[in-house]
Amino acid sequence: MSLDAVLTKIDDDLDASLDRLMGLLKLQSVSTDPAYKDEVNKAADWLVEDLKSLGVDASKRDTPMHPMVVGHVGNSGPHLLFYGHYDVQPVDPIELWDHDPFAPFIEDRDGKKVIRGRGTSDDKGQLMTFMEACRAWIAVHGELPCRITFLFEGEEETGSPSLVPFMEANADELKADLALICDTGMVAQGVPSIASQLRGMLKEEFVLHGPAMDLHSGHYGGPAVNPLKEISRIIASFHDDDGRVTIDGFYDDVIEIGDNLKAQWKTCGFDEAEYMQNAGLTESAGEKNYSILEQQWSRPTLEINGLWGGYQGAGSKTVIPADAHCKITCRLVGDMDPDKIRIALRKHVESQLRLGTSVTWDNDLEGAPASVMNTDRPEFEQARQALSNEWDREAVFVGMGGSIPIAGHFKTVLDMDAMLIGFASEDDRIHSPNEKYDVEAFHKGTRSWARVLAALT
Known part of the structure; x- marks a missing residue:
C-alpha cells in the first residue's frame, strides 16, 4: 500500500477535514453538566x-x-x-471568551x-486527526493496513465514572x-x-x-x-530546604531515569525560562539538582491545594478557630504505591500533633499509580521514526x-500497553476560555497518524 498516495489525499482533503471537525465542535458536549446531556448524546x-x-x-453503547x-x-x-474522548469542559467564565465557544471558526x-x-485541542481536534488519517487510507486503498477498534468516551472531563466498568464488561x-x-x-x-x-x-x-468551638x-x-x-x-x-519531601519512605519506590532519556529531554527544545515566565515565575522552587522537566x-x-479556617469574610472577626482544613495532592512516579504513600502521609501528620489537637481524614478520596510505558516494544521506535519523518525533527520520548x-x-483492565501521541501546544488554553488548536497541528497530526499506521503494520 502506498503511503505517499495517502499523504497526498490528506493534503488535498484538508478543507473538507476541517469542515467535518467544525461539525463536531458545534455540539455542546459538556459532560459534567446534566443540562447538556442531549448534546453529549448528539456528539456520540x-x-x-x-x-x-x-x-x-x-454503535453507541449506553x-x-x-x-x-x-x-x-x-x-x-x-x-x-x-481511544479519544468527545466530551468537553464547561465554558465558564463565558465573559472571558472573545467569541461563542461553540461557534468554531478559523482565524x-x-x-x-x-x-x-x-x-478544538481537548480532545475533538486531536480525535479527528486519527479519524481523518483512517479516512484517507480507506479512500485511497479501500481498507486500512491493520485492524482497528475505536473507543470514544463521553465522560473523561468528569472523571470517567463509567469507563472501568464498561471496559471490564x-x-x-x-x-x-x-x-x-x-x-x-x-x-x-x-x-x-x-x-x-x-x-x-x-x-x-x-x-x-482544636477547641470545641470558635x-x-x-x-x-x-x-x-x-x-x-x-x-x-x-x-x-512536609519539605526540607532543598525541596524534598520529608515523609518517611516517600522516595523508596521512585525510579531514577536513564542517561539516554535525560539526554533526549535536554535537547527536546523545551525553554525553561519561557516556561517559567509564562506562569509569572522567575526560578524553580522544586527539588534541587533536578531540571524543570525532570521535576515535572x-x-x-x-502540593498544598487548599488551606483554610476561621473567619474569611469582609473586615475582622477576632476568633481562634475550632478547626483548620487542608487539601493535598501528591503526584506519583515509578513504582510508588498510592496506598503506601497515603499511610505514610497520615502517619507523618499524626506524629506532629500536639497540644490536644486531633485530626479527621476524608476517606472517600482516590489514588492511582504512575503509568510507565514499555518503550522496549519495537512499535515505540517505529512510531518515533514515523513522527520524525513527518516533522523533519527527531521525535522524543517525554514524560507528563x-x-x-x-x-x-x-494495562490493569485489558493487559494492554498504551502509546500516547498528541499534537497539542502549551498555549492551546485547554480548559480555559479561548481554547484553540493550530491548523498545522491538525494537518500534520493527521499525516503523522497515517505514517504511524504504516509503520506499525
Whole structure:
C-alpha cells in the first residue's frame, strides 16, 4: 500500500477535514453538566455516523451516565485500539471568551491559522486527526493496513465514572495488541512527542481540630491552641530546604531515569525560562539538582491545594478557630504505591500533633499509580521514526506531569500497553476560555497518524 498516495489525499482533503471537525465542535458536549446531556448524546451519534461512513461497524453503547462509542474495522494485520474522548469542559467564565465557544471558526493570527472553539485541542481536534488519517487510507486503498477498534468516551472531563466498568464488561471485545491515545501534546513547538511516562495521583484532605468551638481571641488568646497555627507548622514540615519531601519512605519506590532519556529531554527544545515566565515565575522552587522537566515528569511531589479556617469574610472577626482544613495532592512516579504513600502521609501528620489537637481524614478520596510505558516494544521506535519523518525533527520520548488514568486502565483492565501521541501546544488554553488548536497541528497530526499506521503494520 502506498503511503505517499495517502499523504497526498490528506493534503488535498484538508478543507473538507476541517469542515467535518467544525461539525463536531458545534455540539455542546459538556459532560459534567446534566443540562447538556442531549448534546453529549448528539456528539456520540455524530461520531457513530462518521465511523459508519468509513465502513466501520460502529454503535453507541449506553452507560449509567454518558454513552461510549465503539467501532471495529479490518480483518488482518496488527490489532490497534484507538481511544479519544468527545466530551468537553464547561465554558465558564463565558465573559472571558472573545467569541461563542461553540461557534468554531478559523482565524489567521500573525500568519498562523488556528481553529477557535471549545474542544478544538481537548480532545475533538486531536480525535479527528486519527479519524481523518483512517479516512484517507480507506479512500485511497479501500481498507486500512491493520485492524482497528475505536473507543470514544463521553465522560473523561468528569472523571470517567463509567469507563472501568464498561471496559471490564467488554474486555474481550476491546482487547487489542496495543492502545493508541491522542489526548496529549508536544513538548515544544514543532517537536513530535510520545509520552512514555505519566505521573500518578493521590488525593488527601484532613481537618485539624482544636477547641470545641470558635473562641474569642481576647479571652482565650494565649492559652488556647490555634489550629491554623498548628496546621501551618505541620505543613511546613512536609519539605526540607532543598525541596524534598520529608515523609518517611516517600522516595523508596521512585525510579531514577536513564542517561539516554535525560539526554533526549535536554535537547527536546523545551525553554525553561519561557516556561517559567509564562506562569509569572522567575526560578524553580522544586527539588534541587533536578531540571524543570525532570521535576515535572520524573519526580514525585506533595502540593498544598487548599488551606483554610476561621473567619474569611469582609473586615475582622477576632476568633481562634475550632478547626483548620487542608487539601493535598501528591503526584506519583515509578513504582510508588498510592496506598503506601497515603499511610505514610497520615502517619507523618499524626506524629506532629500536639497540644490536644486531633485530626479527621476524608476517606472517600482516590489514588492511582504512575503509568510507565514499555518503550522496549519495537512499535515505540517505529512510531518515533514515523513522527520524525513527518516533522523533519527527531521525535522524543517525554514524560507528563499530569495524569491520564485511561493509560493505566488499559494495562490493569485489558493487559494492554498504551502509546500516547498528541499534537497539542502549551498555549492551546485547554480548559480555559479561548481554547484553540493550530491548523498545522491538525494537518500534520493527521499525516503523522497515517505514517504511524504504516509503520506499525
